[in-house]
Amino acid sequence: MGPHNSYQKFFHSYIVYPNTTFESQMEDEKLVLLVRQHPVTQLPWIITAIVLFIVPLFANIFVSELLSVRQILFANFFWYCLVFTYIFMNGLYWLFNVGLVTNKRALDVDYTNILFRDVSGTSIEDITDATAKTGGFLRALFQYGDVFVQTPGTLQNIEFLRIPLPDDAVAIINELMEEANA
Structure with missing residues (x-):
């Protein structure tokens, strides 16, 4: 990826190169994108x-x-x-239900209630396609949509639902895929 300038948009619901770490982060892994639902969806x-x-x-x-x-x-x-x-x-649900994209993998963290967390992840090399879907007046007006990250076979597919700037998120994932496959 290009220069590593950190920036955030939409009340920290779309952060590129966030200055943070997460629980299962590996030593040589860098967080590239952190997304959560667009504030208007709340x-x-x-x-x-x-x-x-x-x-x-x-x-x-x-x-x-x-x-x-x-x-x-x-x-x-x-x-x-x-x-x-x-x-x-x-x-809390808005704050902690996040999508993470690192230079090594994509993770979807979902809390269904305060005691149960579901973490889905796949490596960047296993991603076959990343697709952004937007539709409807509100999604177009407020620039939010869904990102679907497909993996081959029985591997876990990742979904980032109702996030800001889904096309930009897909562009970042595609760029990371190209770097991983180069």
Whole structure:
């Protein structure tokens, strides 16, 4: 790859040459690309959280004659604990579900819940094709899509879903494939 200037876009959801390491990184392995879902794809849960945050303000008006102040405060406290847990968990899922491309391999790290992690990986030499797919108005407007990395036979295929600049990610993977096969 060319010069190693690190840069990030879209609230750190697309980082080229990030200045970081990861758990299973080999000594001579350099992280070239770190991707996570485009921030605009997080809007549904963010809007839901805002609505959930506002609900008690209106609900308090209707239950104020039925419940004591202490009961309302307890219900509100419990409700907001649930809302903050919802926000925290969704933020963690966005932050830790990443795609990594190094000079040696491609990795897809997915957390299905807070206790279970699925890491799929393949070496750059085993990659047969990298494809970017975008479709739809929002994907075109906000420049995000899916990247599919195919491997031969029964080897693990890698998917980077709803990431920013999928064409640029494919170009980086293709360049690494050319260097590995040279």
